[in-house]
Amino acid sequence: MKTLVLKVDSEEPDIEKVRLAADFIKKGGLVAFPTETVYGLGANALDAEAVLALFEAKKRPLDNPPIVHICDVKDVCRLAEKVPPQAEVLMERFWPGPLTLIFKRSDVVPDVTVAGLDTVAVRMPKHNVALALIRESGCPIAAPSANLAGKPSPTSAEHVLDDLSGRIDAVLDAGPTVVGVESTVLDLTVDPPQVLRPGGTPFEVLRQVLGRVELNPAVTAEKALRMEQVRSPGLRHKHYAPDAEVAVVEGEVDAVVAKVNDLVKLYREDGRKVGVLATDETAARYSGCVVKSLGSRGDLAVVARNLFRLLREFDLEGVDVIVAEGVPAEGLGLAVMNRLRKASGYHIVKAR
Ligand code: TXA
Numbered sequence: 001m002k003t004l005v006l007k008v009d010s011e012e013p014d015i016e017k018v019r020l021a022a023d024f025i026k027k028g029g030l031v032a033f034p035t036e037t038v039y040g041l042g043a044n045a046l047d048a049e050a051v052l053a054l055f056e057a058k059k060r061p062l063d064n065p066p067i068v069h070i071c072d073v074k075d076v077c078r079l080a081e082k083v084p085p086q087a088e089v090l091m092e093r094f095w096p097g098p099l100t101l102i103f104k105r106s107d108v109v110p111d112v113t114v115a116g117l118d119t120v121a122v123r124m125p126k127h128n129v130a131l132a133l134i135r136e137s138g139c140p141i142a143a144p145s146a147n148l149a150g151k152p153s154p155t156s157a158e159h160v161l162d163d164l165s166g167r168i169d170a171v172l173d174a175g176p177t178v179v180g181v182e183s184t185v186l187d188l189t190v191d192p193p194q195v196l197r198p199g200g201t202p203f204e205v206l207r208q209v210l211g212r213v214e215l216n217p218a219v220t221a222e223k224a225l226r227m228e229q230v231r232s233p234g235l236r237h238k239h240y241a242p243d244a245e246v247a248v249v250e251g252e253v254d255a256v257v258a259k260v261n262d263l264v265k266l267y268r269e270d271g272r273k274v275g276v277l278a279t280d281e282t283a284a285r286y287s288g289c290v291v292k293s294l295g296s297r298g299d300l301a302v303v304a305r306n307l308f309r310l311l312r313e314f315d316l317e318g319v320d321v322i323v324a325e326g327v328p329a330e331g332l333g334l335a336v337m338n339r340l341r342k343a344s345g346y347h348i349v350k351a352r
């Protein structure tokens with residue numbers, strides 16, 4: 001299979017190209033498309049065979065369900081058995097946007113789409129290409145991130161092609177994504193609602209709106225949790241990992257810089273090529289290694305936007321080990337730290 005690349009404007013996509021992509025979806029095919037968070041790999045969510053092909057293309061374990069993407073709030077009623085009052089408030093306030101809501105599912109959703117669970121994850125992405133594709137396809141679109149399972153999520157069409165070229169029908173290329181980390185996943189089937197995955201909608205903002213809302217323990221875990229403690233299937237699997245080994249160094253900035261330099265020295269003595277994932281404030285304080293800056297510590301939205309791209313760049317440069325600076329776990333920083341810790345397989349070093 002040759003993967004068709006369809007370049008489109010992110011604000012006003014060429015409708016002919018979107019229709020071409022939608023034709024693949026209607027026929028049970030697979031199309032990667034941009035959202036505001038990361039690129040997704042889409043299939044008709046109501047077509048069990050198409051969704052099965054989606055899992056295969058990504059090499060994704062069948063027990064980890066994708067998110068179902070919609071372009072109209074009314075579609076929630078078809079997919080969800082019950083829409084709690086809180087959901088109305090959240091959809092009004094945050095959709096379209098990087099917030100995924102978990103509902104009790106209805107019978108129209110095939111088992112494979114929800115990995116046999118009695119719940120379904122739904123979101124309306126804030127991206128004109130994604131919304132146009134869903135509209136033209138005439139169905140809800142199941143879409144996990146468009147990477148091979150376990151790899152960092154793709155924030156550009158190039159990343160998608162690096163992982164999936166020849167395995168999917170087409171990719172709509174509208175340039176790099178804006179948010180850079182995936183949506184926040186919020187479970188509304190429990191009381192109080194629980195964040196299963198931190199993402200593009202900050203926890204602090206959800207708390208302002210909801211009052212009562214919790215973080216699943218796995219979100220802030222400093223080591224892998226036991227299976228029965230983990231509510232979201234995706235949290236069980238290895239995730240976001242570049243080929244290089246990753247270590248995350250956490251603490252106050254000066255202590256972090258000192259510890260990162262110690263580690264760089266140790267790894268180099270081992271003959272390994274070392275990359276440092278730094279910030280604008282600290283990048284000049286490292287040498288003898290490949291240094292990349294996530295952006296300023298004062299702008300965690302930019303840090304989030306750059307994270308996955310830089311992890312992939314280290315791999316392209318053949319780095320053996322990445323030493324990453326931790327950033328404050330607030331706002332989008334919570335999602336960044338969650339991804340970094342998972343990418344490291346919980347190889348967390350505390351700098352004091
Ligand atoms: O920003 C995003 O959310 C991107 C773009 C493409 O929309 N999508 C994305 O999908 O990140 P994916 O499949 O990589 O992550 C979906 C997450 C996984 O952690 C999965 O376990 C969780 O949502 N999830 C899906 N259905 C669920 C359910 N019924 N209950 C609990 N967690 C669920």
Ligand code: MG
Pocket residue numbers: 144145153
């Ligand atoms: Mg993913």
